[in-house]
Amino acid sequence: MTVGLTHYLVVSTLLFCLGLYGVLTRRNAVAILMGIELMLNAGNINLVAFNRYVAPGAVNGHVFALVVITLAACEAAVGLALVMAAYRSLETVHVDEINVMKW
């Protein structure tokens, strides 16, 4: 039995859903960002796997994957800056305690 497209898609689905679970259940904002990183990785696996099995001659999937990696880095940078700012003014990184805008 050889490894095909479906195998990669199954693993990436599982990884994506694990990331989603992390995003939904974590209190710590940094942990939520880690969940998002897992989801982006799952997406990247898809991009590269489709590139390999659907259009192996081109590198479009690789280019998209590189752009996604770039966006992930930017997202981490800005997101973590927000965490730092929240921590500085509210002294917490737990999203359920950041509730000054809520009443």
Next chain:
Amino acid sequence: MPKVVLDWLYVGVFAVVGVVLAVVPLVVVWLLAPRLSLPQKRLTYESGVVPFGQAWAQFNVRYYLFALVFVVFDVEVIYLYPWAIVFRQLGAFAFYEMVIFLGILLVGLAYAWRKGALEWV
């Protein structure tokens, strides 16, 4: 097996063998070395006084700013690698593209510089 996969198979084997060879001396030590557990021994070093409080203290946000600028420029460098090996085949156009790309990022560097994000006070 394609060359790429074979190349990185070696990398994987190197990683595994490296971990094994690093763990072996630790196991040897675990077997050989004396074990005499005194509570004082496990105190952390703190210039000779009994450690107090937690190791963690409020650190400066500047550490984060440097890490941030690092991530942005590290990402920028990944675009330079493919450019570096093909720009000669693609001629002047490729060069101008890179000038624009780097020009935009140098604005970012200038901004960070100006705002004092690169300053350690």
Next chain:
Amino acid sequence: MSTFVEILKAIGLAVLIFTFLAVVGAMYGVYLERKISGWIQVRYGPMHVGRWGLLQTIADTIKLLQKEHITPRRADVMIFNTAPIIVAVAGLLDWVVIPFGTGFGRYLVVRDINIGVVYFAAMASLTVIGILTAGWASNNKYALLGGLRSASQMISYEIPLALGLLWAAMIAGTLSTVGIVEAQRGGWFLFKVPPLGFLAALLFLAAATAEVNRVPFDLPEAESELVAGYFAEYTGMRFALFQLGEYAEMYAMSAMAAILFLGGWLEPNMPQWVWALLGIGALAMAAFIRFSVLRQVMLVRPILALAVLGAVICGLMVLGIGLGRTPVLPSIVWFFIKLFALVFFLMWMRWTYPRLRLDQLLNLSWKVLLPVGLLNILLTGLLLTVAQ
């Protein structure tokens, strides 16, 4: 079946290189470090165990093997034990793409990976994780501060390091390390596009020195201020693994500098009379030391030995070129000459320059090396584009 053979080959090579790094890199690296610091400070260095103290580090290793492992109170045991392994393995992985020379009709390199320099940069960046977690897991104020400092220094210098790698890749038009060396058959990259090649080499060397936390960039480990920084709480063999990783990384950086800018394993391409002049110079220096009053100073002996060695190599080169048998010396010899010259240079710096302050260190990276490196790339690109 062939996969199985390849895996066995890989295991063999990994064991070989790990042993090389542990013995030549770490054990004799420490010995060399102590001897050189001794000579520079006009003392002998280790002398008692074996002739010239040659067995000293073996004795030290045996001692380290019997040291108790002390895990500090309330430390995270699992992470505490994993951190040195990460550092050591990252140091080993660097060596996959380092070509030692040619021989037996192939390149003496573990694997000539297509994206060799990217791989090198990636593996070098893994060390930071080990250092940061070692500092955190120790549950010690000094260790945590040292880990954070060390990490911020290493990430600051990773970009200039990458720019140095990139410059060479740009000139060679390939990312593979073997390809970069092959592209230097016409002349070392150090002298390409003068003086930009020299500038790039300087950038790379400064960044590499900082990346392996050596003087003048050693403030994360500043013994006198931070009690060794992130590995303050590590004892015995776990400490030795950090040392192993650090020396492996230092040797890898030196090897990479030799590959990128000094032509790797290639024999220097100089006419016969230059070799003759160099040889005569080395001989004159040896004679001066031997027959002057300097002879009385016993510490001058290593310099005498080095001068004689240089003269012998130059003589061989003159002879070889005269007989028309180039390359004269095996490629692997040249590689090690360049490697050890750079290692010696790094150790020499340690006892010559004072330590920088943290703000000076970060300023140097972000305000000097990074803009200069980027402009260097652009200027080189411009010149190469115009030249076409």
Next chain:
Amino acid sequence: MGELAAFIVLSLVILIPAVIVVTSRNIVRSALSLVPTFLGVTGFYIMLQAEFVAGIQVLIYAGAITVLILFVIMLTEGGSGVDVRQMNEQVPLGATAALWLAFLILVVLFRTQWPAASGQPPAYNAATIGSAFLSSYVLIFEVTSLVLLLSLIGAIVIARREE
């Protein structure tokens, strides 16, 4: 055969640490578990012969983003205590949502007839990617640098202490 074995090993290397990432009570362990996950994904890229992306995955994800995350953890309260409740009260809901989504995607995935093409990817990935970036994806290439610039400026503005 060997391919399948490698695939299974890599899947475990990806998924087991990923479970630790989302469930561990210690935030530093969570962050460290990201590293094997990222390296496992690198292994996938290699099996898919995307060598350059694999190198970048190690360089950016394992070498830069993880370090950034660890920095923030150590600079905020995660550096001190591990005895903080890490999960919120949505655990049953989150688990249901994630499982339901996984179920839906898997159903769709197995029902779809994926187009397949045979052929070998270009031997020298990085060069092809470079040409693609400089010819058909010029706009993406330049916009990327704008995105980087904006995130740099934005993050500095947000994270810096106001005078």
